[in-house]
Amino acid sequence: MQSAKPFKIPESVLVVIHTPDLQVLLIERADHPGYWQSVTGSKDAPDEPLAETARREVMEETGFDIAALGGELRDWQLANVYEIYPHWRHRYAPGVTRNTEHVFGLQLPAPLTPTLAPREHLAWQWLPWHEAADRCFSPSNAEAVLQLPRFAALSTP
Structure with a gap:
């Protein structure tokens, strides 16, 4: 008998992957074709450090x-x-309706070709940051991409 899948923890990361010239990587969800996003994912355990969640999700996705x-x-x-979209609430414990998403940026030296997990994502594309923001289905993801020029400038020596 297969055990029940544990509920998702309502604390997650959003990782905006970008290049020095502000190209942004977006990936298309397999469970909702047409939904483009940055790397996202929930903690595996309540005590998992957020940076570790971000590194793990980037590697997985x-x-x-x-x-x-x-x-x-x-x-x-x-x-x-x-608010967690109603069609995804079944993944969380009963009564959980809100998620806290922590935003990270990941600067890579240049656009690279990702290896997607086919059960999670269908396609990928690198876009200029303003076009990427327009393509994101999630308002919080779009807002994070719009913040990229400010955060990228902070990391420039």
Whole structure:
């Protein structure tokens, strides 16, 4: 007998993957074709550090090993609290309707080809940041991409 899948933890990360010239990687959800997003994912355990959640999700969803690629992962110190879409609430414990999403940026040296998990994502594309923001289905994801020029400027020496 198969055990029940544990409920998702309502605390997640959003990782805006970008290049120095502000190209942004978007990936298309397999469970909702046409829904484009940055890397997202929930903590695996309540005590999992957010940066570890971000690194794990980037590896799972793109195949990018941040350390091996020389990428720079930065916690933008932004958190979005939002209503979980009704069609995804079954993944959470009964009564859980809100999620807290912590925003990170990951700068890569250049656009790279991701290795997608086919059960999670169908396609990928690199777009200029303003076009990427327009393409995101999630308002919090679009807003994070719109913040990219400000956060990228902060990381420039």
